[in-house]
Amino acid sequence: MFDIQEIRSQFPILDQEVNGKPLVYLDNAATSQKPNSVLEVWNQYYTEINANVHRGIHTLSQLATEEMELSRRKIQKFINAKHDFEVIFTKGTTEGLNLIAYILTGKLKKDDEIIISYLEHHSNIVPWQLLCERTGAKLRVIPIDDNGILQLDYLDQYLSEKTKVVAVNQVSNALGVVNPIEEIISRTRRNSDAYIVIDGAQSAPHFRIDVQAIDCDFFVFSGHKMYAPMGTGILYGKEHILDSLPPFHGGGEMIATCSFDGTTYAGLPFKYEAGTPNVGGNIALGAAVDFIEKVGHENLQRHENALLEYAQRQLLEIEGLKVYGEKARRTGVVSFNLEGVGISSDVGMILDKMGVAVRTGHHCTQPIMDFFNIAGTVRASFAVYNTFQEIDLLVEGVKKAKRMLS
Structure with missing residues (x-):
């Protein structure tokens, strides 16, 4: 009830x-407000099990690791990812989109094309502009009508062998317009081998998300818009795509071996989670998922x-x-x-x-x-x-x- x-x-x-x-x-x-159940989990981490994850054999480190990996599995189920290691913890949607745009640099060349839409947040515009500057690729923009509805005939016109990325939001933050991403993805798959990136910052708080059903390559969202702490977010990526792309940040956690002669990288998800994560926030993000599921x-x-x-x-x-x-x-x-x-x-x-x-x-x-x-x-x-x-x-x-x- x-x-x-x-x-x-x-x-x-x-x-x-x-x-x-x-x-x-x-x-x-x-940003949304946070329920007691999320605040209590966040506070409990810092008052009872504060320790770094994945690196220690002592009890607190083991407990912290277990709780954060439990949160990862909750999020896997929340978005219906095939594997928990396809779920990458980030600081939020903006970092997720910048990460994707950076690691795709080697996949684009001069005169390749990236398709976005008029409805995008700056976070889904600027990273692609920067990618165009790095590679010589060009940006193409799907227009809208007077009601903010995407004119998908233009998508059909734009799609070609030059298209390497299609990046759109599922819901506009400015207007609340729900984009037909299933149709966008279907049209893209028929006409292009482009990577498909979905900005779910405004949809994850409101809809049931199923990344396998919609068949996107990447899906990003923020925790703080769905009752979790600020500084939390998720990048979902298909296993074979993430495996084939380079890391984003270098440092601790993301290495398999490191020497002055060279470094090999850890497997997923750690390849993309360099440095000490926001452990308390990531655990609390799992609690926010619990809150949504309970409602x-x-x-x-x-x-x-x-x-x-x-x-x-x-x-x-x-x-x-x-x-x-x-x-x-x-x-x-x-x-x-x-x-x-x-x-x-x-x-x-x-x-x-x-x-x-x-x-x-x-x-x-x-x-x-x-x-x-x-x-x-x-x-x-x-x-x-x-x-x-x-x-x-x-x-x-x-x-x-x-x-x-x-």
Whole structure:
């Protein structure tokens, strides 16, 4: 049974007031809050078993190693990876994407092509631009329509023997648009041998992920957007692809042998996990997976979709309010502006005075803002602990902002 009050009781941060008002936290696309079960696991690591992993024979090191590898197996199941060693711990989505772009350097040459989309976060644009600078490859961009929907006919036009990478997000952080990645992957497989990279930063908190079913080569996401600590994330890669590519960082943990004459590399996953990892955070990421599984993907998605539908319906009753991506399939996000209000941050500051936390600006997606010829939007984004009453407070705040700023 889905009990919103019981769920909210697990998030102590939600009990506070901001500017004398009850906190309404609607900035979940930036980072989610953390339940007690995750905080307790994180704290337990540092108070009871703090030690480095994979390197010690003493008891604490063995316990820490067991807990982190248990977390890896939980994440393997969470995304349905074939092997646990295909799950690489990272600092987050950004590091995962940079890692992939770096290790693919040797696979591209001058005039090869990389396909991305207009809906990408800067983290799925800049690493590919840097790869183009290193190799002489060219970037091609799938356009969007006025609802933020990808125009996949252009993907068909772009795909060729020159295509070496196709990298798209599953859900847009700025608009909440859900991209048809199954269709994108299918079209790519029919027409190209390109590596397929999926940015799952905004989908992993909301959907059930099955990397084998969608048949991507790489899938990346962040822990802190799905109830885990900051500085945690996952890179999934197919075994044979990761085995065939070079390391990213050099140092401890990722070697098999090391001498001044040369180094051989450890097997997966350690080949890509140089240095001391964020052990406590990685263990807590497993606890966040436990939290999501306990709530249930179906319950979580049903509740968040209802919140989105309600929020859009209520906001659109405000005269002069525009929702971006209004008619697209979306999840977790409603992104909007008020007619006659030139700066989204002004709306955000008024909402903050009422205890409502939203994100304003370009959301690290300047190409999207350029497409719509705007500087930014007001973005309200939802998590499992949000309520319909909180949306009412958001709407009340937006109406107040309209009165003050129009």
